[in-house]
Amino acid sequence: MFQADIGLIGLAVMGQNLVLNMNDHDFTVAVFNRTTSKVDAFMAGPAKGTKIIGTHSIEELIGSLKKPRRIMMMVKAGSVVDAFIAQLTPYLEHGDIIIDGGNSLFTDTNRRTRALAEKGILFVGTGISGGEEGARHGPSIMPGGNPAAWPHVKDIFQAIAARVDDEPCCDWVGAEGAGHFVKMVHNGIEYGDMQLICESYDFLRRGLGMDAEAIRAVFGEWNKGVLDSYLMEISANILGHQDADGAPLIDKILDAAGQKGTGKWTGINALDLGIPLTLIGEAVFARCLSAMQEERVRASYFLDGPTADFAEDKSEFVGYVRDALYAAKIISYAQGYMLMRHAAKEYGWKLNYGGIALMWRGGCIIRSAFLGNIKQAFDINPALENLLLDDFFRAAIHQAQGGWRKVAAKAAATGIPMPAIVAGLSYYDGYRSARLPANLLQAQRDYFGAHTYERVDKPRGEFFHTDWTGSGGKVSSSVYNA
DSSP, X not given: OOOBSEEEEOOSHHHHHHHHHHHHTTOOEEEEOSSHHHHHHHHHTTTTTSSOEEOSSHHHHHHTBOSSOEEEXXXXXXXXXXXXXXXXXXXXXXXXXXXXXXXOOHHHXXXXXXXXXXXXXXXXXXXXXSHHHHHHHOOEEEEEEOGGGHHHHHHHHHHHSOEETTEESBOOOEETTHHHHHHHHHHHHHHHHHHHXXXXXXXXXXXXXXXXXXXXXXXXXXXXXXXXXXXXXXXXXXXXXXXXTSSXXXXXXXXXXXXXXXXXXXXXXXXHHTOOOHXXXXXXHHHHHHHOHHHXXXXXXXXXXXXXXXOSOXXXXXXXXXXXXXXXXXXXHHXXXXXXXXXXXXXXXXXXXXXXXXXXXXXXTTOBTHHHXXXXXXXXXXXXXXXXXXXXXXXXXXXXXXXXXXXXXXXHHHTXXXXXXXXXXXXXXXXXXXXXXXXXXXXXXXXXXXXXXXXXXXXXXXOBOOOSSSSXXXXXOOOOOO
């Protein structure tokens, strides 16, 4: 009997909560899990009393679906996705739809979309953000893939998505891997946001000597202004959480961070496209350095640094840290949007940058009031090259950069590492520089490798080689751009 609106494979936390969310919105969902005992446990537990249908085989799952069949996978990225696609396709017909809702690499989604299109099957690769709470009550959903599939999944996705100003935080992103690419950039920005907050916490703690409760109060106050965001909110909550002995739990958590790889993918793609994603890159590397916890502890006995000296008014520095965090946050988003703009050109996507900001305003981990300003920036100028060139963000940076620079300088003087905040400042100063020292770099490359250079007094695209030693001749290497 064809009774289910959609099928879902994978009953881990995200999968279960999405199913319950769909059920709440009056969609009938058939579920399957490779370990079928999870199906039984789900049906006897969270799904008890609902109209959710439990199945114990791929064939049974497919047989329970209305046509065109819609099957969503919430499984581990990589070979597991391909394995399930291989199991599904023998049972599917022309026009049926497979949806990958995991954190897949966008190049895999490109490949899968094309391969399934050849079989007449429509593929959707969709980013989903918001964690288990978002999945249950309304995530941010970023779908891409085969455009022919969108009319068939739009009603479900927009019904279960978070809503802001009565608009769903979900819309079609673009062809092939565009949805997963935008989710990848979202995760890269998430890495940046988290690291910036952590660096601010560390400066307040080590530099200003504030305890967890004092920092909690500061973060709570910041969350009422321009820094209003989900991550700031939960950071304040974390700092206020006490262990069983009444002491702040944060002080007992090991300082070794994990990661699942999406931030790394963002950095790798930025390198592939030659985009200076410096702040997000430093956020990824900061996690890598934190993971070397035992080695860092050993090094701390041998390596000296400066003695912290705060003769200045510490209360003033709290405001400076807020300015540094805000300015660096702007840089993080500016770099993320810069990467999306270049990727769209490289991969032939038509991305709606203001629409992406709307999708991120609710449900997702990086949701913040800040995103409304990004939407407005692209409403004013859809062809905006860089968020820093928008009037609002330019004025915000100009106002905050005094405190930003004071914090970066004081961190260096006192030996407090702030890699992401400082990287953001260096990018800003580089981006606003009409001339950089790459002229010397190009001369160096030409000197040792005959890689040629361009001249300021000649048209762009005309390349020159100098025989620097008098014995190199006129032969030059081929020209390429990173």
